[in-house]
Amino acid sequence: MKQFITIILFFLVYNYSCGQVNPVNEFNKEREGIIKQSMKVLGTWGAANLLYSGISLGSATGSDLYFHRMNLIWGGVNFTIGTISFLFAKNKEGLSYSESTRKQVGIEKVYLFNTGLDVAYIAGGFYLRERASNNNIKHDRYKGYGNSIIIQGSALFLFDGIMYFIHQNHGKKLFKLVDNIQIGAALNGLGCVVKF
Numbered sequence: 001m002k003q004f005i006t007i008i009l010f011f012l013v014y015n016y017s018c019g020q021v022n023p024v025n026e027f028n029k030e031r032e033g034i035i036k037q038s039m040k041v042l043g044t045w046g047a048a049n050l051l052y053s054g055i056s057l058g059s060a061t062g063s064d065l066y067f068h069r070m071n072l073i074w075g076g077v078n079f080t081i082g083t084i085s086f087l088f089a090k091n092k093e094g095l096s097y098s099e100s101t102r103k104q105v106g107i108e109k110v111y112l113f114n115t116g117l118d119v120a121y122i123a124g125g126f127y128l129r130e131r132a133s134n135n136n137i138k139h140d141r142y143k144g145y146g147n148s149i150i151i152q153g154s155a156l157f158l159f160d161g162i163m164y165f166i167h168q169n170h171g172k173k174l175f176k177l178v179d180n181i182q183i184g185a186a187l188n189g190l191g192c193v194v195k196f
Helices: 002-019 021-059 064-087 097-133 138-178
Strands: 181-186 187-196
Touching: 021 064, 021 097, 021 138, 064 138, 097 138
Parallel strands: none
Antiparallel strands: 181 187
């Protein structure tokens, strides 16, 4: 009779625990949702640049011609990255806590690195504009490219900075999950309690 009750209790607890939402899987699903939304934004920014500069290029002269050419390049790159990343973003079920932590820290590092890279783009744009003032032959080219790079770098700086803070804030949920786990000594060894 004691074994029968133990088996019934086991199946009740097992069925109850299987019906619960896995907080790590939920966290990963939310992170992938954030990534997909951010790639929509990046792709839309790229498409807007392609459309605007594609239309404006036909009547552009002087430094505006080079400005729109550079915007077309940036727009194509941003649209491609945003679209491919959106299409291939997948939520991997069953990642462990440590794997989820690695992915979370990794995405935060990517956006932080990109923010630094954006500062370099902006500085490069200002460098080209400065070169334009000292070069009469390539003045329009340097000025147009410089202005485009400053605008694109600034937009990406804003985008990457915001995404870093969004992911960092979201990551706090993952680290709070550890607060719900208690490990301690029991009569026959170690015990673990997880609060849901």
